[in-house]
Amino acid sequence: MEQELLELAQTIVSECQADQAEAVVQDGTEAVSRFANNVLHQNMQEWSRRIDVRVLLGKRVGCASGTVADLDDARRVVAKATELARVAGEIPDFESFAEPQPIPEAPPAVAEDVIQCTPAQRGALVEEALDVARERSLAAAGALSVRSGTLTVANSLGVAAVHSSTATHFHVVMQDEDSAGYASAEGRSLADTRVREVAERAADKATLGRNPRHIKAEPLAVVLEPVAAAELLDMFSFGFNALLYQEQKSFVCDYLGQQACTSFLNLTDDGLDPRTNVRPFDFEGLPRRRVELIKDGAISGLVHNTYTAARAKPPTQSTGHATQPPGRWGPLPRNLIVSPGEGSLEDLIARVDRGLFISRIHYLNYVHPRKTILTGMTREGTFLIEQGQITGAVHNLRFTERFVDALGRIAAIGCKGERHGSVWTPPLLIESFSFTSETEF
Amino acid sequence: MYRIAELALGAAQSAGATYVDARVVHKSRQDVQVKNGAVDVVASAHSAGIGVRVLCDGAWGFAATCDMADAAVMETAQQAVEIARASARTMIRPVELSPVDAAVDEVSHQAALDPFQVPIAEKIDLLLSCDAAMNVPGVAVRQGSVNCTREEKWFASSEGARLWQERIATGAGIEATAAAAGEVQRRSYPASHGGQKACRGWELVEELALQDHGKRVATEAVALLDAEPCPQGKMDIILTGSQLALQVHETCGHPVELDRVLGTEASFAGRSFLTLDKLCSLRYGSEVVNIVADATVPGALGSFGYDDEGVPAQRVRIVCDGVFCGYLTSRETAPTLGRSSNGCMRADGWNRSPIIRMTNINLLPGGGGALADLIRGTDDGLLMFENRSWSIDDRRLNFQFGCELAYRIQGGEIAGMVRNPSYQGNTPEFWGACDAVCGEEEWQVWGVPNCGKGEPMQVMEVGHGVAPARFRQVTVGVAR
Structure with missing residues (x-):
């Protein structure tokens, strides 16, 4: 399959009469089994093949994409991109598509059990979670997702990169009368979803969450479970986008080189790290370089694509973080890793005199991106910690926090991390986090 | 085909x-x-x-x-x-x-x-x-x-x-x-x-x-860049155009989706405070608040001929004189209410299964006159324009919005520019504090092209008709 997709991309690029051409082919299958009220209620599978083509004529770039079933479909996408390039205005500072670079060998990224997974197998896995719900008289809602796909990039300058991967994700909310608990797991194989264990964790939280108390919204210490920490770090990481930096929209403009965070915080992006969803190259076919974004607490790096690297002062090399064409949002880190610290989750909790344990965050959004002010809600597993122990559940709270400052108040990082989305992180203990309003549930 | x-x-x-x-x-x-x-x-x-x-x-x-x-x-x-x-x-x-x-x-x-x-x-x-x-x-x-x-x-x-x-x-x-x-x-x-x-x-x-x-x-x-920061405390606010459209979207459009209410979005998008027992009994807002779901508005982004179950586009009441009275439904969920589908099942393309989506969730024009009348009738408040940030809890109660710009109103007149304006509230309290909605002449439908819901994520185009409205004694300035 990989060879077939690479030949497709190289064929249409070689046939193109433009100054330069680039083709990105994404081919894959995705299946999602959703359940709620202890029943599978949405269950789907999709196969798609999509091509994104960029064509360069002088300094004019045309972009076209399309779903394709055969070579003729792909040729039509190239023709459309060429047609658009002819009428597009010039991009004065656009230099070139990417020059080829060696792609390092990546760790294994395909799990055969995902490739072979049938609807019945997905259903059986979901039933494991439903069994837990029924045993505990809870209502389960969640989803099991399995994906397999191949990313192929080729351009007329000689870039030729292809990589296949699989990914799995399972998450569940266990609900009781006045409580709910969330847990999730993901990886590249079905085994990584650990369905029964995850369901048990969520059920434990739902049970522990009964009779939640109301507490006043005020600054409090927080222990962020990896899911919650990952959601915050993922949103925060947009600021390492070199395009936002060049447009003066990023917090990095104010902090580059400065000791903004706790001295033992290290945040890197590494597409080859097997703890993340391995991506050896980006959407321009360039190797994803390891970038230190926060080093020993100092804001230390940005991620680039070819365009932002050429515009940088002084010009630099792409770090291999181009996003899907046309890439208008700029380069993004998608393989983030927080270096682990010492101590278990329980050790972090034990260090809190009074604070909150947070399982999950809902509807996180920037209030002010340049200042990294974020707001969001806690959700499905918010517990009060008193004198080093969880003493019960509390109603959910809203926080409004300048996150770069919060990273300066990290008191401890746990030793054991988890992958959630684009981030692998251990739990974090933050000495003070600004809660600004309350709920009744 | x-x-x-x-x-x-x-x-x-x-x-x-x-x-x-x-x-x-x-x-x-x-x-x-x-x-x-x-x-x-x-x-x-x-x-x-x-x-x-x-x-x-x-x-x-x-x-x-x-x-x-x-x-x-x-x-x-x-x-x-x-x-x-x-x-x-x-x-x-x-x-x-x-x-x-x-x-x-x-x-x-x-x-x-x-x-x-x-x-x-x-x-x-x-x-x-x-x-x-x-x-x-x-x-x-x-x-x-x-x-x-x-x-x-x-x-x-x-x-x-x-x-x-x-x-x-x-x-x-x-x-x-x-x-x-x-x-x-x-x-x-x-x-x-x-x-x-x-x-x-x-x-x-x-x-x-x-x-x-x-x-x-x-x-x-x-x-x-040099404007006064948003004041903190409680004051009247007037929401205009697309910001009010997003307010309707988040605090009315999503909580009336019946799939949320029945729990099938519980693990991702969340549930709704508008549980079945509240239908036709909950005071959602003040008496000036009237909201419909209308997929038949010509030219509006949430309009269509038939939904993705073949049910014809409809206009249905959601809030009548402040009382919550209707949901967005599908062929599977409507029988829960003893009703037929009101045609809200839509899919984001060929590769997604339809789920309940907003159509055009419209706040109907009221008797508040023109925007200038609302300003004149406000002693101390903020007039807010264009959304900058939004967030709401998974039951659709606790919300916080930020806008691009506000003007301070003092003594019924515009008194100066305010930066980083924000406000925060609880859905039924907020709509209960709505004392005026402008009239037909100020009413306009706004398109929201990026409504996200479902797994895998589905992005839907929906619409919201609104005229400027005033809300009394709202908490402002939390996130400045």
């Missing part, structure tokens, strides 16, 4: 499906964006494929492919049946659908000026003229965009429905970002997050007169 859809129906029925619908969808999009005096993006996208939804053994299955060769379509239909059989393993009771007349119809949404026929060069010239108007000292980023979409959809069901629909939509907007010494401020026209969008043609862009607003937008962005 009906031949392909019917091929899927036959294959699924032969495999044991008791109900089947198939949608063949062709969707095209064109984007032109200009930034800082030069072209940034000229792009087109085309997506085509078939999605097959089946009931088998009383449970749902869905499969989709972009390969529309006969063999692939039949295999996909059979996959959908296999998936439904897997779903049935967990079934408690079989799915029952409320009845619908099997319509055979064609619905064409004619744009006065086909946006795809407008030359790219004309679009670039328009945006470059806006860009030039925004070229004011202090502005770091000037940006403008136009986009258009065309969707053709063939729907066929085993009950006999055969529906072809065409839908054209056009959007446009400009924005200026000013930056200085750690502060960044943005102003947009006619709305933030990409501008206005509607099921109309290029005539919409012409009516917006983007170039006439470029200088104002840029000047306001720069002025905001």
